[in-house]
Amino acid sequence: MAKKSLIKSIHDTMWDLMAGDERVLIMGEDVGTRGGVFRATEGFVDKFGEERVIDAPLAESSIVGHGIGMALGGLLPILEIQFADFIHPAFNQIVQEAARLRYRSNGDFTCPIVIRAPYGAGVHGGLYHSQSVEAFFAHVPGLKIVMPSTPYDAKGLLRSALYDPDPVLYFEHKKCYRMITGEVPDEDYEIPIGKAEIKREGDALTVIAYGLMLHHCLAAAERLSQEEGREAEVLDPRSVAPMDWPAIFQSVTKTSKAMIVYEDNRTLGVGAEISARIGEELFYDLEAPVVRIGGPDVPGTPYSKVLEDFFLPTPDQIYAQMLELARY
Amino acid sequence: MAKKSLIKSIHDTMWDLMAGDERVLIMGEDVGTRGGVFRATEGFVDKFGEERVIDAPLAESSIVGHGIGMALGGLLPILEIQFADFIHPAFNQIVQEAARLRYRSNGDFTCPIVIRAPYGAGVHGGLYHSQSVEAFFAHVPGLKIVMPSTPYDAKGLLRSALYDPDPVLYFEHKKCYRMITGEVPDEDYEIPIGKAEIKREGDALTVIAYGLMLHHCLAAAERLSQEEGREAEVLDPRSVAPMDWPAIFQSVTKTSKAMIVYEDNRTLGVGAEISARIGEELFYDLEAPVVRIGGPDVPGTPYSKVLEDFFLPTPDQIYAQMLELARY
């Protein structure tokens, strides 16, 4: 057991996975001597060699396309997209190929790849180093989308992702990389993909969030407890596809109130589906309208700190809405 | 005034737009001598010449990318993607470039392009000639997404799309191309993008649909009227971005019941946002849970007629759910 940052947990887990299984390899831009721009693969090329730690040419579509081919050849590639913002050139390979290979071949072929990418705002990355992209892919059957928010989850979910027989997108909030630390056991463990976790129990309302927003929500829930003596139940879905609907419904049935917080553009973000399902399925259980907090519907997170701060939901805003909903 | 099919209306409108404005040009695969695989540009190259009717190389990303460049040079390109299924290679150019050019330049640059693409199932196109792709783009601020369902709307919306100073995606349901006919005035007119139309008035429930599903819903509504004497209000949003929320809220406030029908994969399809907003905004007006009918969450529409029929929501299913909701 050791206290680790989110990025360190990911780094160490990949290290163990590489050491334990020759089929695993890593491919992405600058993953070699540079060790990744966020240092996720620091030291890897020295340890595992250039054949297993591939500095890819600057070409995301084929990072995924070649990864699919490697998987077809029996390997287990971990593909790094340097920023989630740069996953879009690979959209075709992910949506048309990775997601559909099993289905279109009637189960004859599979596509066990993992695509890792840092996402999210809060680091002055501007329009092209801040995006949340999970909603695009959560709309695509055939993909699994994991959003680890703690160092502990990151480890267990990454191992599950690697050995999942289907393509898994594994999105890491870059603002959490060093900001979030936690205990991580030394021994191997898996966390099943598709299982939410109640990160904080409560009965006043259910708050659903992941990534940086999860941590904002936990802070706001703590304040709500301290200042108001009301307990918010904070649910981390951990993967947005599959989404753990039973866990969400169970919690909202208990609290009768639901709030969803995400930093992606509000319209058709992941929260849209959550809000819709809660509204449809728990019509008679809800005591208040579902509250959805999302990033504004603008084309991206601006660079200017002033503008970026405006873009991102803040702990204060979240707290205010939590309080209002709790009192509703 | 003449009775025209959907495809003929689109063809003739483009013809008039080309004839009326030298800045307009058309680019896409097989749009030249072939006149488009659905004949949308039949006769164009003979009339307007190869410089204005460009048979593009097989490369969607650059069909859009070059189109953006042409727009930067003062032209008004209409870009044809042969099937909406093949828009994915252009995802990066659409999402990162077209949608953001205005925003990222603080209004200094604009991107007046139109991207046309046939979408939708029901023609035995299998996984790659049947997709609905509007939800991906409806999540992207900066884009407008038009879904014309009648020959009349197709004309007025296409003219608006062309002269809209922002990028417009114009998706045509290929099953409706010849199946749907209607009166189209000879003179020019525009239909503002973002304005829904009540295609059938009623008070028993509100049904929201576009494309092929709109026509299925209209048929089901007619039957509901004939067989049960109940009147469904059928609302065609005509564009899914911007979505005409006032019109939707007004109708649902009146009927107290809402149903959304779309053929795209259900999860995070456009109906998710509609259902969510209705649930959130009209919490006290709803008399029944919102009903959402969508395609199943499988990676695509299978080729086999048996399987395709299973995939697509049918008029009978829609009718049954309408009836149930009306009686609720």
Add this chain to the structure above:
Amino acid sequence: MAKAERAQERSAERAPARHEVANLSEAQLLDLHRFMVTARMLDERMWALNRQGKAPFVVSSAGHEGCQVGSAYALTRGSDFCVPYYRDLGVVLVAGLTMRDVLLGVYAKVEDPCNGARQMPSHWGSRRLGIINGSSPIATQVPHAVGLAYAVKYRREPAVVMCWFGEGATSMGDWHEAMNFAGIHKVPVIFVCENNKYAISVPQTKQMAIENVADRAAGYGFEGHVVDGNDVMACYEVTKAAVDKARSGGGPTLIEAKTYRYAPHTSDDDDRTYRSKDEVKQARELDPIPRFQAYLKEHGVITEDGIKALVDTIRTELAEAVQYVDQAPYPVPEDALRHVYAE
């Protein structure tokens, strides 16, 4: 001088026959011939079924048999990999799909071994046979082939990967990215471009500003070759050399076969708007099948009667296959929900 003399001398003895140069035995020649005739006859039957309303959609390979069969035949069945595209009927027959397999797909029957009637016909695949399942979007398979070749090399397997596509496919970004990576990592992959001068209706001059796709190989650091796609032996020869090279660590090769498609792009197409009947007629005069047959007869490998017998055999097999497929069951509706994820 000396060289020319020696060559003359040799031809005076006996010029080695074309197939001897290509290192093809008579049995192999008959194999090639059988695959080509099978592909053509199956293709013709598919079109007939389409016109009869029994097959809603078919894709034609007619005209491409020389380059498809010639190239695929250079692979080792069972251990090498094929990454074909939708026009490659000749390739998948060589790789081991049967006429029945193909027709099950055309009829969209549940026993379709490639995709269970989920995909349009001609989207083949078979894990067992080493045929990678393909999609419709153009050129996406090229990086798959290259990644697969990387895996093969990584695992120190002796296999090679062959990947086919049309000249239109070379315009896609994925094609470029895959070529580039293949060159950097010298993976055992052979690219075969079936240049039939059109991408649906778009002629080569509107697809690229150059004459030969093969010339692009230089920009990726490996060799490119142009070959006459109507000459099955030449196709075999150049591909076999590339296969040997790849297998011995020499890296990729790009082979461009000049060919022609005789039918419209698919049964949904009408080619009269973009090319003349005359052009098609002229191309048909270079048909790889009669040309090869003339050669075989000339070299006593087959007789006219032998050809007739082969045609009869195939026709019988085809009739049996059609009959079987006609009666085979359709999928059940709920099948549509299966195989989204591992079950």
Add this chain to the structure above:
Amino acid sequence: MAKAERAQERSAERAPARHEVANLSEAQLLDLHRFMVTARMLDERMWALNRQGKAPFVVSSAGHEGCQVGSAYALTRGSDFCVPYYRDLGVVLVAGLTMRDVLLGVYAKVEDPCNGARQMPSHWGSRRLGIINGSSPIATQVPHAVGLAYAVKYRREPAVVMCWFGEGATSMGDWHEAMNFAGIHKVPVIFVCENNKYAISVPQTKQMAIENVADRAAGYGFEGHVVDGNDVMACYEVTKAAVDKARSGGGPTLIEAKTYRYAPHTSDDDDRTYRSKDEVKQARELDPIPRFQAYLKEHGVITEDGIKALVDTIRTELAEAVQYVDQAPYPVPEDALRHVYAE
């Protein structure tokens, strides 16, 4: 013989100076020099501001001044178009951005004329100056340049478009697709590849299997040229020829300038993991600025004092710009909601 003789004769008279061959007047030489020195000094100031914590993020152009200024200077300001990438400080200065304009972006102030502090620094653009606003995703601007060139040709305007990118960018599919289209339609575009041997940390050998990016031009049906990026006059000369050619309907040219970046990729990068100090030191010995200054002095175009005076002038302007920018206002939060659609 006769030719060589004549050449010898001429050199006996007086070999035409390098700049005479390039058809550059002394005033133009001083222009080039001023832009290069300005770019370098501004760049150095930006890094200093970064280290002082006043600029959270900067990108360096140091080392690239020769090819940036040399190429951009071949354009006609006000009517031609620039499609630069983030490293092109030298380009946008030639195109007309001022030091203040650039610094407003670096400080993320609302008056930033390029993007109102919405984008990271070095994402320039100006409709007025014909600089197309760029994004961060690599190579997306290349099709924009080509489409713009198509529009220019379509409108029968005499303008040309110049597009810059790194050697890493050539691996992207968009790059290939744009090259291909440019070749087919012979549009008036000039591609300038600033090959600095690295894409962040990835060396050229892992980016492509070839030595010269310029060699790829043949695969698109137009000319490619390699030029020494440290020789500003050579860069100007080869680019100017390409501009003239494009303007007279001769179509595109791909120019590859061999260059080097002296600083890390950006202020977020640490280059010590992937290249040696020694390598950087050696590259710095070929610095295009001292080299050009030596030439200018040798030909009496400028003196050491003249250089000092220029540096002083720029330093003063820079100080004024920094002072202005330091006090300029930030955006107001609600600005974030503007310019999503036409207002």
